Amino acid sequence: MLAAATAACSSNKDEKPAASGATSAVTTSQVADTGKFVVRYDRAMASDLAKDGKKIAQDNKVIDDLAEALGNVYKLPKDVTVVGKECGEFNAYWDPQKQSIVLCYEMFGIAEKFAKAQAEDDLTLFNVYFDGITRMITLHESAHMAINLYSLPTTGREEDAADQLGALILLTAPGVGGLGGLGAASDFWFAVSDDPASLDARSYADQHSLSQVRAYNLLCWLYGAVPDKLGMLVQQPGQPEEKGLLPSQRAVGCPDEYNRMRASWETLLKPYIKIELGLPTTATATTSARATPSATTTPTR
Template identity: 45%
Template sequence: MRGAIVSGLAIALLVVGCAGQQETSTESAESPTAAAQAQGPEAATDDGDGTMVVTYQDASSPEAVNGRALLQDNTVLEDLAADINESLILPYDIALIGAECGEANAYWDPAEDSITICYEDADGALATFTADGVPDPTAAMLNSEIATFYHEVGHMAISIYDLPITGREEDVADQLAAYVLLQPGDDGRPDPEAVQAVKDFARTFQEGDSGELGAEDFADTHSFGETRAYNLQCWIYGADPDANADLVGDGGLPQDRADGCEDEYTQLDNAWSTLLEPHLK
C-alpha cells in the first residue's frame, strides 16, 4: 500500500515533465475532469468518498496570466489531483485551485478544505531558473511546483487526518514532499525524475534570506531557506547515497551532516509510512 501514492506520481511526472510549453489557452479542454471543474466541488461527505477537484481561476496580471498558462497547458494540477485521488482516502472533497494571489505563494486552507497554487509562484520560479541559467528552466519550474504541491499535501494530511506530529509543521510538510518523491521503485532506488524534482525544489531555497534578520525572522514558522535546502539535500542523499554522492562537499551538503542522512531518511520514511498507512487506498 505504501507505493500507491507513488504509482500515480510516476505517471504525473512523465506527463508534466515531458509536456513542455504549449500554446496558451484560457479554458480547460473538454473532458470529464473539465466538466467536474465547471460544476465545482460537490458537497462534502463523511464516508471516505471525497475527491480532489481542480479549478483554474481567472488571471489578469501578466505574471498570473503566464503562470496560469504554464500550469494549465502542462496539466499540472490535473495530474497531481489524479495522483491524490488514486492514492489517498479523502473524507470529503478537497479543492485544488490555481489562482492569482498577487504574490508567489502556495497554501493549504483548512477552513475551505483547499490547496491553492498561485499562478505567480509558477511564473516566478520560471524567471528564477531562467536567470540562474538552468538548461531547461520550464522543466525545473514544473518540478518545483510538483514538490510545492506535495508540501501542501503534507499540511492537508496533517489537517484532515488529524495526524500527530512532533516538530514544526512546515518542516514536517517538507518531509512529506521528500517522502513521496523519493520512494524507491522496482529497482529499489528513487526515480531520477522524482529526485530531480526535490533537487529543483531545494534550489528555490538556496539563495537564502537576504537582509538583516530580526525577531520576526527567527520566530517564523518556516525554517530559513538555507536550512530547508540542506534538509532536502540530506534526504535526497540519504535515500540513495551512491547516486547522489555529488551533493556532498564542494560547497554542498557538509560531510558531518551527510554522515547521518541515511538514518535521517529512514526515520522520515518510517514516520510518514506509519502516519499515512491507514489513509492509503
C-alpha cells in the same frame, strides 16, 4: 519575492483547523476513499506574473496533473479542491475552512522563470526544475491537508513536518524524476534564501525554517535516500564550503535521518495512503539528481 517565498502557505495562519484531536486507531479498511481532488482555475486579472502563471498552468494542465498525482497518493473521505488563483504574492497554502489546496498563479510564474534560467534551452532540464519545484510546493501543502484531514499528531513545527512528507512523496515518483525534482526544489530554496545580513527577529521567529535550512534538509534527505549514488552532493575533505554542497558533518547522519523519517510517516499515514512512501528500492540514481552544480539565479519577482 524573497520574503514571500519563505513565507509560503502563511496566508492562512490565523485560521483554525477545521478538525483537530488525537488520531484514532484507524485501520485501512475503515478509511473511506469516496472523495476526489477537484481542479479549478480561477481568474487572474491584476498582475502579468499571475497571468503568465495561469497561462502556463492552464495551457499545460499542470494543476490537473498535480491533482491526479495527489489522487494516486491519498485516500479522501470527501472531495478536496485544488484551485489555481491570483494571490498577489508567491504563495501556496492549505485552506482548512474551504478544505482546498490553493496554488497561487504567481508561484507557477516564478517557477517557470527560475526553470528557464536554470535550463536555458534544455527542455528536459526545464521540466525537471518546473515539475520539481511546483510538485514539492504542492506536496508540502498536501501534507498540511493530511495532518488536518486525518487529524494526524505532529511534534515540532508543522512546517518542517510538511517538508518531510512532501519530500518523501516526491521521492516516490518512479525513475530518477523524483530525485531530480527534489534536487531542483533544493536549488530553488537556496536561490530564494534571504541574505543572512537581512535576517531579523521575524525571520528567526517565523513558523517556517529559514530557506537555507529547508534547502539543506531537502539535500540531506535526497542524499540519505541513496547515499551510495549521490556522494557528489557531499563536501569532501579539503573541498571548500559551497552553497548547495552538504557539509560532511550533516551528511553522515542523513541516511539514518531519512530512514527514520520514512518509517515514521509510514506509521502515521499507512491507513490513509495508497502508496509506499519514499524511494522504491529498485530505483537507481544518476547525476541528474543534481540538475546543476550551483543555484545562483534569483527568480524574478
